[in-house]
Amino acid sequence: MAKTETAISILTADEVERRVEEFAALLHACVHAGASINFVMPYSEDDAEAFWRRKVLPGMRDGTRVVWAAERDGRIVGSVQLSTDTPPNQLHRAEVTKLLVHPDFRRRGIARALMEELEGLAERLGRSLITLDTRTGDSAEPLYASMGYITAGVIPGYCRDAFVDRLDATTIMYKAI
Numbered sequence: 001m002a003k004t005e006t007a008i009s010i011l012t013a014d015e016v017e018r019r020v021e022e023f024a025a026l027l028h029a030c031v032h033a034g035a036s037i038n039f040v041m042p043y044s045e046d047d048a049e050a051f052w053r054r055k056v057l058p059g060m061r062d063g064t065r066v067v068w069a070a071e072r073d074g075r076i077v078g079s080v081q082l083s084t085d086t087p088p089n090q091l092h093r094a095e096v097t098k099l100l101v102h103p104d105f106r107r108r109g110i111a112r113a114l115m116e117e118l119e120g121l122a123e124r125l126g127r128s129l130i131t132l133d134t135r136t137g138d139s140a141e142p143l144y145a146s147m148g149y150i151t152a153g154v155i156p157g158y159c160r161d162a163f164v165d166r167l168d169a170t171t172i173m174y175k176a177i
């Protein structure tokens with residue numbers, strides 16, 4: 001698959017709600033493939049759907065969260081979110097969350113393309129500082145580094161692995177745009 005065959009767009013809250021099972025399937029697949037993105041086993045598709053309904057949709061509806069979908073032949077194969085739910089003294093900042101690419105569609109430039117769209121919107125919204133965190137050593141780390149994100153630091157023992165009883169470090173990164 002070439003990068004150009006993937007369509008990336010911002011979805012409305014109604015569109016995400018209508019396709020919530022697809023978003024849940026994407027999240028569920030990533031967690032079960034080993035992603036460290038807040039969840040631990042056992043993790044069901046119902047758990048994943050509850051995340052989209054309870055944690056994502058309210059932010060979309062109150063205007064503090066933007067969700068992108070990467071689609072291939074009409075199927076959602078990737079997603080990323082930008083949270084602008086920052087305090088009054090940080091209205092120039094926004095946070096990247098839940099960058100997800102389905103395990104079957106990785107290393108095709110989808111995450112990079114999603115991040116480029118996200119950065120473009122952040123800039124248009126006047127958000128000049130983007131922050132994020134990612135488990136230290138995960139494949140997202142070299143992706144962010146290659147896009148100019150700088151490592152602010154590493155916090156050891158930050159998050160539990162999804163499958164085994166082990167605490168992993170997280171890397172805090174930022175980019176001024």
Ligand SMILES: CC(C)(COP(=O)(O)OP(=O)(O)OC[C@H]1O[C@@H](n2cnc3c(N)ncnc32)[C@H](O)[C@@H]1OP(=O)(O)O)[C@@H](O)C(=O)NCCC(=O)NCCS
Nearest residue numbers: 035099100101106107108109110111112134139140142143
């Ligand atoms: C991290 C993730 C989003 C990357 O998605 P992707 O679409 O495969 O990434 P891309 O194809 O756009 O890769 C862009 C660059 O990132 C780096 N990269 C991506 N996957 C990598 C891997 N497994 N190992 C090393 N570098 C990797 C490479 O520099 C790559 O460029 P290249 O392919 O030209 O070498 C995907 O692996 C994923 O969904 N992981 C689980 C969820 C997760 O951890 N999300 C991040 C939360 S902060």
